[in-house]
Amino acid sequence: MSSTNEFAAVFEREEPPEGKLKVSFGPQHPGSGQFRIILTIDGDIVEEAVPDPGFVHRGVEKMCEYKTYIQNIPHIERPVIHDSSGVLFAYALAVERLLGMSEKIPERAQYIRVIMAELNRIVSHEYFLAILGIFLGHSTAFTWCMGDREALIDAAGALTGARVTFSYLVPGGVRTDTPPGFEEKLLKACDYIESRIPVYKQMMFDSPFMKMRMEGVGVIGRQEAIDHGLAGPTLRASGVDSDVRKDEPYSLYDTLDFAVPVRKEGDIMSRLLLHMDEMEQSIGIIRQAVRRMRPGPVKLPLRGQVRGAVGDAYARTEAARGVNSYYIISDGQIHPYRVRINTPSGRNLAIMARLLTGARVADVPILHWSLDYWPLEADR
Amino acid sequence: MKDDEALRLVQAALGALGEVSAADRNRLRVRTTVEKLPDAAARLKAAGFDYMQTIIGTDYPATGELELCYVVGSVKEGMRNNVAMVFLRLPKERPVVGTLKDVWPAALLFEREEWEMLGIRFEGNPDLKPLYLPEDWNEIPPLLKDYRLKRWVEDERRSHGLVVEHVEHE
Amino acid sequence: MKPTTFARGFLVATWAGAKHLLRRRMTLMYPHVENYPTQQMYAYDPKKNVAVSGWRGRHYLDMDKCTGCQLCFIACENISEAIEMIPLPETDYPQNKKKIFPSVDYGRCVFCGFCVDACPFYALYMTPNDELSETERNDLYYSPAELSKPPPLFPAPRVNMKLDLKRGAHDER
Numbered sequence: 001m002s003s004t005n006e007f008a009a010v011f012e013r014e015e016p017p018e019g020k021l022k023v024s025f026g027p028q029h030p031g032s033g034q035f036r037i038i039l040t041i042d043g044d045i046v047e048e049a050v051p052d053p054g055f056v057h058r059g060v061e062k063m064c065e066y067k068t069y070i071q072n073i074p075h076i077e078r079p080v081i082h083d084s085s086g087v088l089f090a091y092a093l094a095v096e097r098l099l100g101m102s103e104k105i106p107e108r109a110q111y112i113r114v115i116m117a118e119l120n121r122i123v124s125h126e127y128f129l130a131i132l133g134i135f136l137g138h139s140t141a142f143t144w145c146m147g148d149r150e151a152l153i154d155a156a157g158a159l160t161g162a163r164v165t166f167s168y169l170v171p172g173g174v175r176t177d178t179p180p181g182f183e184e185k186l187l188k189a190c191d192y193i194e195s196r197i198p199v200y201k202q203m204m205f206d207s208p209f210m211k212m213r214m215e216g217v218g219v220i221g222r223q224e225a226i227d228h229g230l231a232g233p234t235l236r237a238s239g240v241d242s243d244v245r246k247d248e249p250y251s252l253y254d255t256l257d258f259a260v261p262v263r264k265e266g267d268i269m270s271r272l273l274l275h276m277d278e279m280e281q282s283i284g285i286i287r288q289a290v291r292r293m294r295p296g297p298v299k300l301p302l303r304g305q306v307r308g309a310v311g312d313a314y315a316r317t318e319a320a321r322g323v324n325s326y327y328i329i330s331d332g333q334i335h336p337y338r339v340r341i342n343t344p345s346g347r348n349l350a351i352m353a354r355l356l357t358g359a360r361v362a363d364v365p366i367l368h369w370s371l372d373y374w375p376l377e378a379d380r
Numbered sequence: 381m382k383d384d385e386a387l388r389l390v391q392a393a394l395g396a397l398g399e400v401s402a403a404d405r406n407r408l409r410v411r412t413t414v415e416k417l418p419d420a421a422a423r424l425k426a427a428g429f430d431y432m433q434t435i436i437g438t439d440y441p442a443t444g445e446l447e448l449c450y451v452v453g454s455v456k457e458g459m460r461n462n463v464a465m466v467f468l469r470l471p472k473e474r475p476v477v478g479t480l481k482d483v484w485p486a487a488l489l490f491e492r493e494e495w496e497m498l499g500i501r502f503e504g505n506p507d508l509k510p511l512y513l514p515e516d517w518n519e520i521p522p523l524l525k526d527y528r529l530k531r532w533v534e535d536e537r538r539s540h541g542l543v544v545e546h547v548e549h550e
Numbered sequence: 551m552k553p554t555t556f557a558r559g560f561l562v563a564t565w566a567g568a569k570h571l572l573r574r575r576m577t578l579m580y581p582h583v584e585n586y587p588t589q590q591m592y593a594y595d596p597k598k599n600v601a602v603s604g605w606r607g608r609h610y611l612d613m614d615k616c617t618g619c620q621l622c623f624i625a626c627e628n629i630s631e632a633i634e635m636i637p638l639p640e641t642d643y644p645q646n647k648k649k650i651f652p653s654v655d656y657g658r659c660v661f662c663g664f665c666v667d668a669c670p671f672y673a674l675y676m677t678p679n680d681e682l683s684e685t686e687r688n689d690l691y692y693s694p695a696e697l698s699k700p701p702p703l704f705p706a707p708r709v710n711m712k713l714d715l716k717r718g719a720h721d722e723r
Binding site for chain 1: 404406407431432433439461465488527
Binding site: 066067068070071073074075140151153154155156157158159160161162165167175176177178179182188189191192195199202203204206207208211212297298299301302 | 560715
């Protein structure tokens with residue numbers, strides 16, 4: 001293996017071409033986790049962009065090999081705290097495939113899982129809008145979205161006992177049954193968020209200044225999005241209606257009635273509006289699930305240590321930022337042999353260099369954030 | 381597309397380039413070799429698997445081999461539920477395989493990660509530079525089974541004077 | 551962009567913001583008033599094999615029930631390694647022959663609650679008290695005796711968030 005110091009040397013010491021400027025954008029916390037982009041700038045146009053992730057790499061894949069299937073849960077959700085149910089959903093499905101109990105999960109548990117996954121999708125999208133507000137210099141959007149997000153976190157806290165790190169979806173079902181009054185609280189929060197979405201649109205998207213900043217900037221074409229393997233809202237804003245909830249329905253998504261919002265333009269504005277559309281759909285899903293939920297068990301009895309059968313399992317779900325998949329190999333021990341976590345952020349990184357090249361320096365933060373790129377999730 | 385249909389489609393596309401099986405629901409498993417991989421990948425893409433999901437590398441020290449698994453999905457109408465997983469084994473002494481960046485451009489980033497984490501060399505990939513690991517990393521690739529995490533943790537703790545009497549429970 | 555479109559968009563955005571001047575705000579004077587989603591204890595029912603919803607804060611240890619089986623310690627071992635079994639030779643609980651009890655280091659605990667799920671004897675709970683900040687790191691270490699005390703009662707009233715479609719989010723006072 002070649003020395004990595006060689007690379008560091010190239011990175012740090014190579015002189016920029018005559019008349020150009022080399023800027024290290026980051027790696028302080030620019031609102032979204034530690035991440036750096038090396039920009040070569042001519043005037044205020046980016047000539048070359050080299051994304052440099054890895055500042056928050058914690059080796060979750062390696063750590064998983066040393067822990068039991070249950071002990072992995074808090075570690076897996078830590079990188080993606082805004083979407084903790086979304087990431088654990090795929091993990092739970094993969095372990096259940098491995099244990100051969102995918103078909104036996106109680107119905108009530110599945111409804112609660114769907115509710116939590118969609119709730120986390122709204123929470124994550126609210127966070128997305130809030131941070132985008134910061135990057136645009138629109139601090140009202142930040143305070144509103146962060147504040148309104150609290151309504152759903154409050155409902156989720158009553159159910160799970162934590163604000164963001166729920167550790168709630170476990171192989172075999174969910175950890176607790178709903179407490180009394182949870183459904184009313186949740187539906188009220190959904191009504192509230194629904195009433196806020198038009199206000200966000202008026203505030204953020206009708207404003208001519210926001211339109212000037214975001215319309216026609218950072219366009220990703222349809223074929224380009226597929227080739228680069230992009231995921232989630234970034235892919236769907238480029239005109240591909242790919243959504244795992246429809247493509248390969250897991251849990252109860254095939255019985256629920258919802259649409260997959262798609263936009264054709266592929267610019268920042270369409271990616272934002274797509275997040276709004278998805279929030280509306282998620283609210284609809286939560287309402288259906290709450291209406292259909294019947295009393296019953298919420299967890300399969302898993303006695304003693306979970307021990308996977310010898311074999312492997314690949315499960316994917318649509319988390320808030322896109323396709324989240326787990327590949328688990330088991331050799332019959334209490335620890336998995338290998339866990340591969342594939343996150344949507346890590347995939348959206350593929351197009352960042354292309355997207356930033358030729359952009360203006362002022363657009364770099366919003367371009368980076370509009371890809372739904374969350375460095376902690378990508379680094380794992 | 382149903383599993384048996386997809387199985388027939390991929391079998392017809394690949395021919396002798398790989399053994400195809402459909403063991404799990406919506407998952408097609410293709411076993412191939414290093415030499416046949418570029419052709420097999422191109423034909424898979426022509427058959428509709430155009431949406432790269434990930435590359436998974438695994439170390440098997442017992443047989444002295446590394447396993448690579450290319451996971452490919454599709455955005456074609458009617459094929460979206462199918463995922464093709466292309467497996468191949470590499471000898472650990474010479475873990476070299478051709479790049480697939482021309483077939484699936486998304487492979488560029490995943491290959492870079494597998495190179496870093498497992499030391500697999502993807503011939504033709506111009507971008508084999510450290511991605512997630514620290515720039516001063518001078519140990520073996522960390523996802524190899526020889527790399528012991530617990531030892532690292534204990535060294536780290538000892539350097540901070542944090543070693544306490546530890547009871548093993550296994 | 552046409553000047554009329556520009557003016558209209560600008561006015562709509564300003565009006566959307568201006569309406570909020572009349573709304574009540576959800577701002578709590580924190581040390582005096584706190585917002586808690588729930589005031590239940592997080593507990594686990596080993597017979598039904600399912601947990602009971604509650605806030606996952608500081609632990610509560612029932613020393614009359616703890617048998618010193620170390621299952622909570624094993625559950626925590628690879629997660630945060632916050633639980634340590636402490637020998638208390640002078641105690642005299644008939645069910646605890648080994649005379650060992652769990653202690654928790656809150657400098658490490660991640661409040662996942664899997665130790666509570668591991669306890670088969672209804673001995674470990676998590677209380678809604680999560681205000682554990684201390685000025686010294688050693689004070690975050692809770693011995694079994696401290697864990698078995700009921701959580702302190704705060705003078706500050708705890709309020710719930712209330713949502714009103716017209717008036718926005720506010721507390722329930």
